Amino acid sequence: MDKKTIVIILSFLISSFIFYPGAEDLQKVFPSLPTSKAEFNGTYLLKTDNFAFFPITLFFRPYFKKESILSKKGNFSRSSISLSQLNPAWWEIRIRLTSTGNYACKEGKRAYTGDYSFALLWTGCMEEDMDDYLIYHENYDLLEWKAQEKSPDLLHNLASPDFSGKPSLDFHYIFRRGKNLHFDFKVDSFYVPQNNSDHKFYLTLPASEENTREALPSDYNAYVEQGSNSIFIEEDIIYLHSIEKSYTWKWKRQTKLQEQKKVVSFKNFHKVRVEISITPHY
Numbered sequence: 001m002d003k004k005t006i007v008i009i010l011s012f013l014i015s016s017f018i019f020y021p022g023a024e025d026l027q028k029v030f031p032s033l034p035t036s037k038a039e040f041n042g043t044y045l046l047k048t049d050n051f052a053f054f055p056i057t058l059f060f061r062p063y064f065k066k067e068s069i070l071s072k073k074g075n076f077s078r079s080s081i082s083l084s085q086l087n088p089a090w091w092e093i094r095i096r097l098t099s100t101g102n103y104a105c106k107e108g109k110r111a112y113t114g115d116y117s118f119a120l121l122w123t124g125c126m127e128e129d130m131d132d133y134l135i136y137h138e139n140y141d142l143l144e145w146k147a148q149e150k151s152p153d154l155l156h157n158l159a160s161p162d163f164s165g166k167p168s169l170d171f172h173y174i175f176r177r178g179k180n181l182h183f184d185f186k187v188d189s190f191y192v193p194q195n196n197s198d199h200k201f202y203l204t205l206p207a208s209e210e211n212t213r214e215a216l217p218s219d220y221n222a223y224v225e226q227g228s229n230s231i232f233i234e235e236d237i238i239y240l241h242s243i244e245k246s247y248t249w250k251w252k253r254q255t256k257l258q259e260q261k262k263v264v265s266f267k268n269f270h271k272v273r274v275e276i277s278i279t280p281h282y
Contacts, residue, residue: 003162030125076126091126093124096121098273099118100271101269101270102269105192107198112152118166118167142167165189165191167187179235180232199264204268206270213278225250227248229251248271254270255268
């Protein structure tokens with residue numbers, strides 16, 4: 001018997017024994033090995049506890065039921081996962097936020113102006129907890145902080161080291177809404193002018209649309225002028241591969257106070273860029 005004939009016979013025996021009429025037969029032969037199927041680019045993969053992934057070409061495709069964790073359109077369905085080992089054990093999260101802005105406070109004829117820029121990096125991870133997620137904070141860095149403020153007499157101008165406060169990212173949590181995971185955070189701030197002015201105003205810094213845990217001095221979302229501060233990730237995607245998304249917006253607000261014979265006004269503006277990456281780990 002030549003080698004070609006032997007190969008054909010072995011191929012037939014293997015396909016009849018393992019793959020026909022479906023992966024369910026493998027469970028009958030090896031009941032201790034639970035199986036599940038996933039379809040990637042037209043190729044089925046068989047996953048077991050003790051075996052690696054076995055590519056099963058389209059030649060055997062008719063023998064499988066349509067129970068893949070990916071639909072024909074490539075959409076992921078968590079409800080169709082039959083084995084926890086197909087799920088990531090945890091996800092690495094990185095949030096980088098950069099912002100530039102300025103402010104101006106006028107007390108009658110006296111004016112204080114300031115501008116600033118900063119970059120923040122939050123790193124951590126999350127794991128699935130039943131129908132929810134647990135968030136773990138790993139590290140937080142203020143990568144960049146530059147600020148300056150000019151006084152009315154120009155004799156008490158301030159630079160970054162003179163500011164009594166610095167921005168810091170307060171990441172509250174991630175929650176599910178529909179099919180998306182929404183991020184809830186805000187950047188903690190301080191009061192300005194930093195000079196000895198008669199009035200102090202809270203310098204509003206970036207916040208996500210879902211920030212509701214702590215009340216800000218004003219409705220932040222109402223003053224988003226351009227872009228969107230709705231920060232979310234499609235939940236299904238994080239079970240398939242790494243994802244990176246970025247969001248940008250501009251925010252502006254002006255406040256006026258009438259005090260006896262003078263008007264006190266405060267203008268606050270900033271633009272923001274948020275970059276989020278989520279990487280699954282198995």
